[in-house]
Amino acid sequence: MPAPLSVIIPTLNAARDLPLCLESLMPGLDSGLIREVIVTDGFSEDGTESLAEAAGAVLLKAAKGRGRQLIAGAEAARGEWLLFLHADTALSREWAERVSDHISHRPDNAAVFRLKYRSDEKGARWLESRANRRARWLGLPYGDQGLLISRQKYDQIGGFPDVRLMEDVMIVQAVGKKNLTFLDAEARTSAAKYERDGWRKRAWKNSWMLARFLLGVSPDKLAKEYT
Template sequence: MPAPLSVIIPTLNAAYDLPLCLESLMPGLESGLIREVIVCDAFSEDGTEAIAQASGATYIATAKGRGRQLIAGTEAARGDWFLFLHADTILSREWAERVSDHIRDRPGHAGAFRLKYRSDDKRARWLESRANRRARWLGLPYGDQGLLISRELYDDVGGFPDVRLMEDVMIVRAVGKNRLSFLDAEARTSAVKYERDGWRRRAWKNSWMLARFLLGVSPDKLAKEYT
């Protein structure tokens, strides 16, 4: 029986982060969980393509826009399950076991990991706690937390929209809180933007962007302001 999981990673000039992301997938390869890794790249100008191909991943070049890149990945994927993962996210060692359990026990649910920032700053712990509470209370995990979803459920909710920003919010809202589970493993994501902009400032900026989206501001308009 073929391995069930297609891992899909959208990239843009991700050469610095991608190697560690790919390395963290090894437990899934060793256990026979991963069928393929697909890197959907928006014509990076660094070494992203070379890194992806050297790792044995399937490399796809597509137009810029994370929604569009993720759609391209699913169109190429052969697995019965998808794991969408950001290139600057590293999964904790136990992730493959937790995903296998989810696929066996909760086939009608999507899943997301627990958020962790790769920083020793105490403000990182404050933000993680806040983000994980929000994710559970509202059923709105960040894209940084990854998204595990069966092909059947993905098709049922209409897949990712072709938008430049908020594609992660749109698909988990379509899935709904009652069909979303949280996996007991960590998605350890980069803290570079928070360290650059300030933890609280960046957190409130992101919250304000989400609030504006929920109030009806278009993803394209928000994408033009996002850095």
């Protein structure tokens, strides 16, 4: 039987973070879980493509935009399960074991990882706690937490929407809170934007963007304001 999992990583000028992301996938390769790693690149100019090819990933080109890059990766994937992962996120070593258990025992549910920031600042611990509580209470994890979903479920809910922002929110809304499992493994994501802007300032800005989206503001309008 072929390995069940296709990992899909959208990239745009991600040369700084992509190597750590790809390295973190090794437990899945070693255990025979991963069938393929697909990097869907939005025409990077910093060597991202070369890094992906050197690591043995399948490299696709797609018009810039995370939603459409995720869609392109999913269309090309051959696995019965899909794992969507941001290029600036690295998984903790036990991730492959947790994913295998999920596939075996909860095949009807999608799943995400526990959020952790790659920072030693106190603000990182504050935001992790807040974000993980929000994810469980509302069923609205960050895209940084990855998304594990069967091909069958992905097709059933219509996949990712082709939008410029909030594609991660829209797909977990389609999945539904009761159909979402939280795995006991970490998605360790970059803290660069928070360290640049300030932890609380950036957190409240993101929360305000989400609130406006939930109140009906279009993703395209929000994308014009997002930095």
